[in-house]
Amino acid sequence: MSGIERTEAGLASRTAAAVGVVGRRNDARLVLAGTTLGYLLLYLYTVGDLALTGDGGVTVFVVDDLSRAFTSLGFFRFEPIALLEAGPITYLFSPLNAIVALVLATLVGVNLALTYLGWVQPKACGLEASSGVFAGIPALLSGAACCGPTVLLVFGIQASGVLITTFQYLVPMAVVLLVGSLLLIGRQVDPALL
């Protein structure tokens, strides 16, 4: 095993140990659950699956052809197969969008929980707080890529071919950044001190 591989294995095992601590501490679990849920809702809102447009009643509608769940609508965006309305909330359920959202949200949640542990552990090691949150931002931006990146209006940028191509990589970019950030934070949390 080369030195680099040993280092990577060390990082991963140390991060895994730190994640294990998250599972054992109520306060860390609370941070994990709260952040995961918050990011999940935020992501679903930015991709347009979740909105406050309900008319107050309860509506459930499921399409006849469930195979549409696999139809791509864009970059890591998939066709919803059910509409759920309850009170002011409208949710378009796309199983694959939900999976993407859950993966991203969990990564953000674990990042935040580890950041929290680094913050409360007895001996601080110069932990860079909240880098995990920022790593999730690209994925939020990807939500605007659906029907013309209207988010660009806010910044006054015209969509070029390069920019549109870049939108394709926002979700995978977010995953890479979140995993990288997780390893970085995990390295700085010492399970022995918790």
Added chain:
Amino acid sequence: MGVAGLAGCVGNSGVLSPGGSGSDGGTPTDGEPPGSTTGDGTTGGSNDVLPAKDPPVAADRLPVAYDVGKLRNSVQSGGPPKDGIPSIDDPKFVGTAKGDEFLDRDDIVFGVAGEDDVKAYPQPILVWHEIVNDVIDGDPVSVTYCPLTGTAMGFERGTTEFGVSGKLLNNNLVMYDRNTDSRWPQILATAIRGGFEGRSLREFRVVWTTWEQWKSLHPDTVVLSKKTGHVRNYERDPYGMYTPKRGYYNSTKILFHTLNDDDRYKPKTVVIGARVPDGAIAFLKESLRKAGVLEGQVAGVTHTAVYDDRLDTAYVYRNPDGVSVSLDGESATATIDGESYAPDALPLEPVHAFDAMWFAWSGFYPETEVVE
């Protein structure tokens, strides 16, 4: 009744021929072989034989101001893949009472009044689908809408259907036909790629109006149902809002590359545009609201636009003799030589016209005449 008749019912017959006849063409074999109809003579590259029967095309090509190669190179991705914005292929309709349950009086609808069928297509639904493959008066048609250019247009489709390619030209929806996969920018209504390259579709008028105005004039109308076969949040417009105008519709920003920048007016200023054999002419909609009747010249020929306040729209006529037209706003009638006519039924030669955002119109037709 055919779509030609349908077009007449809304006051503007279909495809405008370079001969100025306003003819809607006829069957594909009625027209000259592709490549021999030069229109304004600025495009090329047509094929020698028709690749397929459908979609039916006009006998004459509509004006195209650019070389087709330049247009093809200017096409760009809008983000979604082909059919990522799904057309509605099995539309369901409901009556006005049901329509009132999900439409507000000021919601934008796109109206088509045939002899037998009178239908409204709500903008809040079409913004998610852009194309409805429907049948009106027995004729297979596509009612199309591009949110980024503010254009609602109708085309005959024959036995095929149109779909959303996911590409844009000058910010305008590029459609594809499911028979040959030819690419048709909506405003040009002329294929720029594929077997139908250089051929123009047969068009019919789709009126941009409000739900209240449409059902007042056509109380027997039906309206496209939200049961589209797809799950979308029809209460939310991804680009902004029309009542009141917000977001993209009210912004001076344009999202994608434009073919031409003409800053005489704000980009989203609405014009009633008409293509004529020798060019194009645009009437500012706000000016039409105030003046009622406007006249402009294209290659020395007078064209008259008449406002119809019943639907907040206007109709354009070729008026080579310069016949005087006046409008009585109270009774919504136009008068010629003491005779009264509905604004959509003047005894002049109708020219196909439609609402468009200024930047889009001037992008496709940079030499356009403008009347305000």
